[in-house]
Amino acid sequence: MTNQATTAPPISRLRCIQCGAVRDTADQDFRCPECGDLLEAYFPGWVTPSGPRAGGMSASELKERWLQRKLSLLPLDQSGVWRFRELLPALNDSIDAITLREGNTPLYQLQRCARIAGVQTLFAKHQGMNPTGSFKDTGMTCASSFAKQAGFSWVACASTGNTSASMAAYASRGGLKSLVLIPEGKISWSKLSQSLDYGAVTCQLKTDFDGCVRVLNDLVKRMPVYLLNSVNPHRLEGQKTAAIEILEQLNWEVPDHIIVPGGNLGNSSALGKALIELKELGLVSRLPKLSIIQAHGANPLFRSMKESGGKSIQPMSADTLATAIRIGNPASWKKAVRVLQSTGGACEEVSEVEIALAKAEIGSDGIGCEPASAVTLAGLKKLVRSGFVKVQDTTVLVLTGHVLKDPDFTIAFHKGELFKGTQFGEQVGVLKSEQRAPIVLDPTVDAVQRVLKSAESSH
Ligand code: F0G
DSSP states (O other), X not given: OOHHHHHSOOSOEEEETTTOOEESSOOTTOBOTTTOOBEEEEOGGGEETTEEOBTTBOHHHHHHHHHHGGGOOSHHHHSTTGGGGGGSOOOSSGGGOOOSOOOOOOEEEOHHHHHHHTOSEEEXXXXXXXXXXXXXXXXXXXXXXXXXXXXXXXXXXXXXXXXXXXXXXXXXXXXXXXXXXXETXXXXXXXXXXXXXXXXXXXXXXXXXXXXXXXXHHHHHHSOEEEOSTTSHHHHHHHTHHHHHHHHHTTTOOOSXXXXXXXXXXXXXXHHHHHHHHHHTTSOSSOOEEEEEEEGGGOHHHHHHHHHTTSOOOOOOOOOSOGGGOOSSOTTXXXXXXXXXXXXXXXXXXXXXXXXXXXXXXXXXXXXXXXXXHHHHHHHHHHHHTTSXXXXXXXXXXXXXXXXXXXXXXXXXXXXXXXXXXTTGGGGGGGGGGOOOOOOOOSOHHHHHHHHHHHHHHO
């Protein structure tokens, strides 16, 4: 900690999204002590007499500086999160940043999926290409660094598997101990194995994700444990950078739509916040519409928008094979509603069969993703059918997790076993064209040749 840093005015402050109360530190539950709602970071120094400035720089200077950093060998500059540090809360000493060189993920054009969805230009921002295989790393580098700065030795989260994998990795890298609460039997083995390997104390609670959150919220009131769920505003600040990257990768040409999966609704809130801030700072002149897609079995935001225009939400008991978004009581729903309203985005729901089909379609574009990420393509198809997305619109799907995150789902899908014995059994005909089960053969050239010939004639 340098004297200079401690005496400088804070670059960002924390503000309650409900009552507007402003503070510089948060309690361990990251709730407003006045009204109990969520906090968000805001940057009072951006308003200057010579117009909006972040880190004292104009829009064009920021763009230039961020590009220059790509040539730097400094760990902080090599991180696709800290590269944009003018738009993030500042650490007292950047040496404290825990980074695995997260971010800098690819933006791929999806040609086959574009044809399937009926649009001309479709991109995938693949956040599964982060160090632990999900978008969570972009938030975790930020929030775990603040945990370390605040002097905590324990960090904790409730998770459907990706947050826990990410937290466990960043905690270990930063010399912190981590506690993971996950719903027993409801997360993929890949994600569970990550948190074990990265060194977390991993507890499988006999409840769902929402039950894990309840236990954790009480725990942090009793123990000096730093909460790393997405109610932590520093997590969302880090996650903002994916939106900045998308714009930079499109050479600051604003796409018409960005489509994200919705679970606990932190990520949609973060990406939307980034877009709004980029516009405030003059880095873009208009906003893309940010749309949120939920699984039908875990659709509290979709219902809220339909039934009350986002004024209230009814928690539900959630169920979907896309276990990452199996969430019935999303913490950040008010922030997400604000993003939908400010960007003019839509909220849609998609069925289990639609998710499974879209996942295989993204796979066969040579990209792949985990089930929760595939709601984006499934949702896009619906939004094209309803006319909300036009054929000539440019759309970016945010793929949140890597294809290897849930191999059990993928193998069951291709073997035609995913929906066996379920209520969806009758709808699976539409999946046939995307199912590519492994073929067991005698070890002879003839046998393989026959398969090759038959595959050739069916293509
Ligand atoms: N996609 C994936 C792959 C996720 O892991 C999650 C959330 C989401 C989408 C939804 O993002 O919650 O910000 O709306 N996973 C959390 C976890 C809940 O614990 O890993 P959200």
